[in-house]
Amino acid sequence: MRSGFKSIETKYMEEREALFHRLRDLDRRSFLKMSAAAMGAAAASGLTPFHSFQPVSVAQGAAPAGGGKAFRFAYISDSHLYEKHINDRFVRSLLRAVEDVNNLSPQPDFVFYGGDLAQLGQAKELELGAQILKNIEVPLKMMVGEHDWYLDMGEKWRELFGAPTYSWDHKGIHFVTLLSVVERDFWTARKMTPMQRMMTVAGLDNGVQSPFMVGEEQRDWLKKDLAGYLDDTPIIIFSHSPLYKLYKKWNFWTDDADEVQAILKRFQRVVVIHGHTHQLLTNRIGDIHFHGMLATAWPWPYAPEGMPELTIEMSRPDPFNPNDGCGDGEVHVHPDGLVDKVYSLWNRTPIAVRRGHTASWGKEDVPPRPNRASY
Ligand SMILES: [Fe+2]
Ligand SMILES: [Fe+2]
Numbered sequence: 088m089r090s091g092f093k094s095i096e097t098k099y100m101e102e103r104e105a106l107f108h109r110l111r112d113l114d115r116r117s118f119l120k121m122s123a124a125a126m127g128a129a130a131a132s133g134l135t136p137f138h139s140f141q142p143v144s145v146a147q148g149a150a151p152a153g154g155g156k157a158f159r160f161a162y163i164s165d166s167h168l169y170e171k172h173i174n175d176r177f178v179r180s181l182l183r184a185v186e187d188v189n190n191l192s193p194q195p196d197f198v199f200y201g202g203d204l205a206q207l208g209q210a211k212e213l214e215l216g217a218q219i220l221k222n223i224e225v226p227l228k229m230m231v232g233e234h235d236w237y238l239d240m241g242e243k244w245r246e247l248f249g250a251p252t253y254s255w256d257h258k259g260i261h262f263v264t265l266l267s268v269v270e271r272d273f274w275t276a277r278k279m280t281p282m283q284r285m286m287t288v289a290g291l292d293n294g295v296q297s298p299f300m301v302g303e304e305q306r307d308w309l310k311k312d313l314a315g316y317l318d319d320t321p322i323i324i325f326s327h328s329p330l331y332k333l334y335k336k337w338n339f340w341t342d343d344a345d346e347v348q349a350i351l352k353r354f355q356r357v358v359v360i361h362g363h364t365h366q367l368l369t370n371r372i373g374d375i376h377f378h379g380m381l382a383t384a385w386p387w388p389y390a391p392e393g394m395p396e397l398t399i400e401m402s403r404p405d406p407f408n409p410n411d412g413c414g415d416g417e418v419h420v421h422p423d424g425l426v427d428k429v430y431s432l433w434n435r436t437p438i439a440v441r442r443g444h445t446a447s448w449g450k451e452d453v454p455p456r457p458n459r460a461s462y
Contacts, residue, residue, distance in 0.1 A: 155259020159419045161188040164201030164362035165382030180383040184415040201362030202232025202327035232327045233268040237288040267326035271297035291337045298342035321424020322357045334390030356424040370395035376445040378428045386412030402457035
């Protein structure tokens with residue numbers, strides 16, 4: 088590894104660790120107490136304890152391709168858990184997201200977790216995440232992020248959550264989860280330890296790691312998986328990194344995105360939902376509609392170039408509020424497979440980026456501008 092070089096993420100990590108070392112442990116009993124207090128307050132007031140997600144009316148008139156029904160799922164991502172003696176704030180953020188989704192009424196059909204559950208892929212980080220996510224009351228679907236994987240190459244993640252690449256059908260939609268953070272082997276020739284490999288991948292702009300990709304093996308799997316579906320089947324793909332090329336220096340990028348998009352090209356309606364960028368992103372390439380979702384841990388700044396035209400950037404985080412810019416969200420799936428993305432910055436009113444915005448290439452249903460400058 089190059090010595091003396093510190094990536095922006097490493098610098099962030101060090102600053103955060105210095106801060107959180109000063110915090111005392113928050114033990115399991117405190118979590119439960121906080122949780123119970125919030126639930127009690129909600130029951131007493133008849134309100135949900137934190138923000139309530141605003142219901143988004145589902146437009147009528149869209150012809151269902153597969154005879155599906157409108158439904159919604161919730162989305163939580165990028166919690167970057169350290170062991171709680173190092174950092175309890177990220178733990179509490181994930182706990183809050185779990186409470187948010189458990190307070191949705193009616194409950195979503197499922198919750199999707201968008202990757203980067205752990206910070207450094209350690210068994211204790213992943214176990215802590217699994218323990219918290221067990222409190223979700225509806226089915227949970229999991230996806231891998233690079234921070235979960237590169238210490239033991241996914242051994243612990245698979246033990247806890249199963250296969251990283253899979254698909255299923257739900258109410259007329261075909262869903263696919265990919266592992267989009269495959270990297271070429273940069274570690275063997277450099278004789279890196281597993282932790283050196285993990286730290287290198289965790290630093291987005293260190294110039295050592297390879298760009299993320301889906302890789303040939305999964306692309307072949309995807310072709311086979313989709314082979315039996317007609318062109319008018321609505322497809323929703325989950326990837327951790329955006330399945331397009333946004334900004335390579337920060338790995339806001341999937342190197343074989345063009346090849347994956349080519350596999351999806353024959354379908355009339357495809358939605359790709361990703362985490363990793365810790366910010367709101369909206370994009371459309373051909374008939375593929377892309378939605379980037381929030382992190383619970385921290386917001387990344389927007390990349391200095393390559394921003395998709397359909398993106399209306401979210402508000403700049405308030406520097407006096409460590410949780411500003413963080414949150415969770417919902418995805419309302421229309422019968423035709425296109426979606427309304429509802430993002431809930433925790434101290435702001437939830438905002439919807441509706442189906443019509445990407446369907447009209449930004450001409451209709453323009454989402455409200457944020458109440459502060461973007462970042
Ligand atoms: Fe992340
Ligand atoms: Fe990530």
